[in-house]
Amino acid sequence: MDLLSIKDPSFLKGMSNQELEVLSQEIRQFLIEKLSVTGGHIGPNLGVVELTIALHKCFDSPKDKFIWDVGHQSYVHKILTGRACEFDTLRKYKGLCGFPKRIESEHDVWETGHSSTSLSAAMGMVIARDLKKESSFVVPIIGDGALTGGMALEALNHIGHEKKNMIVILNDNEMSIAPNVGALHNILGQLRTAGKYQWVKDELELLLKKVPAVGGKLAATAERVKDSLKYLFVSGMFFEEMGFTYLGPVDGHDFEALFENFRYAKKTEGPVLLHVITKKGKGFHPAESDKKGTWHGTGPYKMDTGDFVKSDKSPPAWSSLVSETVRKLARDDERIVAITPAMPVGSKLEGFASEFPERMFDVGIAEQHAATVAAGLATQNMKPFLAIYSTFLQRAYDQVVHDICRQNLNVFIGIDRAGLVGADGETHQGVFDIAFLRHVPNIVLMMPKDENEGQHMVYTAMTYDDGPIAMRFPRGNGLGVPMDESYKTIPIGTWEILRDGEDAAILTFGTTIPMAIEAAETLEKQGISVKVVNARFIKPLDEKMLNELFLNNIPILTIEEAVLQGGFGSYVLEYAHEKGYYQQAIDRMGIPDKFIEHGDVESLLEEIGMTTSEVVKRMTILARKKQQRA
Known part of the structure; x- marks a missing residue:
């Protein structure tokens, strides 16, 4: 079909599963071709093609509201809502935004860029719906990586308590930007291998209905048996205990399985969590086989080989310059520890992790936690390096103020992507860090003119013992200046x-x-x-x-x-x-x-x-x- 002719998703209602399969392949090919020129978030979008089609077939957007958590995976949604003709301008100046954008379409009901906000936003919309006595479905789609964010867990707690009707789609591809980490990730891993939980639950309820109702004592005993059997058959009851009806795990590339579970979810009272298993990068081998997160978001690439289009003669990336300098210093100082909130690839910390695995900590999408972990390390005379993007440091503001600066702890914050970052736009421009840091007592804030001065600033920061110190540096590559062979300290506060x-x-x-x-x-x-x-x-x-x-x-x-x-x-x-x-x-x-x-x-x-x-x-x-x- 001609994707450029799509005006709205209503055409999906009359399509057969076989026709939807063909459409899925056409959308994948369209994305692979267009993003090879513009760059963009190829991996996440290839993974949600069938899921997005199924959502638009089974629900009625914009009356029913889809809330894409980070927004990295909204390209298919944009195609189905009439924006395929704008993909040549994707992420370009005055062009199509790479994230949901309310002014672009009535189908974009929530703007995202930072993770873990969808559940809270959905709860606000659900409350408004019920107060206004309206009838609609609110469907947040959140990834397994974003679910580790503290805000998402706060929202789960509230949603489970209020018991309002909401359908949460957990898009589980075992990746955020990099491979996911943490105990919650392990819980999801158990659920992935546990089989079809809802079948087990229904079978148990059918069995219990056959028990004659002869008194409260027997009924209570039956309920305890039911709970015990659930734990026996299913490895992990996390979401049920949080107050959700758990459905899944479901193959996110199987239309019939998705339709069946959407029908069940729409009839279920209270909050539902549908656990959908997808393959990030599906349909494009380089992205599908990616284990590091390289294909989460890319610049232009060659379709036939998957090679990225870039100059081999470029100076080193700023992220690499900073992380590799920290790595070199760590060889002589066992107190140096690196911390990242789910950005080991973007922050170029793979080398540090390989050489010092016991001193490298990826805490997942949890910026607040990362900042306070660094503070805790500093109280024990360690030298923590917190690698974090400027836009994500905003999420840890209170921890920087209260836990790091107030206690005057020796934490080195590497503020990556400081300044304008370009294609990712409003949510990612690193332009606020000076304003929200410079008024905080005790902190030192600096920025180098080139990579040679940058390595000396890193050395200055890692040898500084008078409190917190932060170095901001831009996205992209250095200037290609000659590098000094030995490090030197730059006197604090000198121009x-x-x-x-x-x-x-x-x-x-x-x-x-x-x-x-x-x-x-x-x-x-x-x-x-x-x-x-x-x-x-x-x-x-x-x-x-x-x-x-x-x-x-x-x-x-x-x-x-x-x-x-x-x-x-x-x-x-x-x-x-x-x-x-x-x-x-x-x-x-x-x-x-x-x-x-x-x-x-x-x-x-x-x-x-x-x-x-x-x-x-x-x-x-x-x-x-x-x-x-x-």
Whole structure:
């Protein structure tokens, strides 16, 4: 069938199972072809083709509400709801979003990007439905990896207590981004091999109905027998004990099995959990055979071989530079321990895990837990390295404040994907970490200009003994600069002059330094001498250098690839006010007060006015103001 002609999922109602099988293969081929060009979350989507088709056939979206937990697996849903014609623009600037997006379609009822939110959102929708006396099904689809998130467990507890009608689909593919870990993962493993539980339960209830009702004592005894037999026949009753009717496990690629269980679930009172087993990457061998999580989300690739399209001459990835430096330092310091919340592949910690398996801890999708585990380690004179994306660090804010910083513990936080990340868009842009960290007492926050300075910062962090220290670094690769053979400590709170000048100064760090240098060179041709400062320590500020600039009445422009509100520029303004430099000319460039959508980073920066030409324009105005005052 022509997938580009699909307007809504109603056409599925009249299709036979055989026709649905053909449609499944067509959708898989479509995804493999389109994502080979655009990149995207290929593995998760290939795994939910039949499940998504079955949901749209058996339910009535948007009246019935599907809530995709992380949103990585919503591509099939987008195709069936009329967006196949937009897939050439997937994750591109002004194009189709890679996650559910409410403004895209009435079928997208919840926006996601961070895991473990679907059950709580579904509970809110169910409560609203019942208060308004409406009739509809609310169906959150959550992965086995996301189920380990504390918020998901909080929601299970509440849903099981309230006993409201809800159908939870547990999409179990034994993977989140990387292979799943933990006790709950092991419980699901037992359920996968336990056989069809609902058959056992029904057989037990039929057996008990044959027992004559001759009194309360016998009835109570029968109920105890029923419970005992359930435990005998089924390895793990976790969800039943939480108040759910458990159905499954079901083959998530078998339409008839899915239809049968959906029919049963729709007739069941109270919350239902349908355990569906799927194969991540199904239908594309490189993704299907992936055991590490490499094919969870990718850039462009070659369809015939599965090889990724990238330059072999690229400098090392920032994640690799940081994790490998930590690994080298761990050889001489047995106190160094690495912790990641389900991101060993993304954080490039496979090498560390291979060499020091007893000192590597993947705690699953549990950022709060990861932060406090690091704090606990630090109380025992260990040196924990917490590898975490900027966007995911938001989820552990209280633990960083309360457990790490308040106790002034020696935890090194590696803030990966800091700044704009591009294609993943609003939910993943790492632009808030400066604003939510710099006001917290005790923490040191820094960002290197290149990978050579980056390795020295890692060394500085791992040898720092005066409290928590965090280093933010961008997505992607380094600049390819020469690397020093030995490490050195960078004095805390010191900046570096990269280019001298007398008329004005740019204070910036990390990814925006090249733009500042280029602008300064342009201004030099116009007769304006600009000092460019690598303000590598965002907190604490280099007060000595700042005071010199203020005393000489040098106009200042701060630039940061982070939000302006509460950011580095705000810190410089606050310091000027605190020291009484009320007439000091200070301008700021950064991310405005809005969420930045998906697209290539260059286009996004252009849109918000973070360009070399804008720097030149602002610096010219600042320099003229100084000349006028002189």
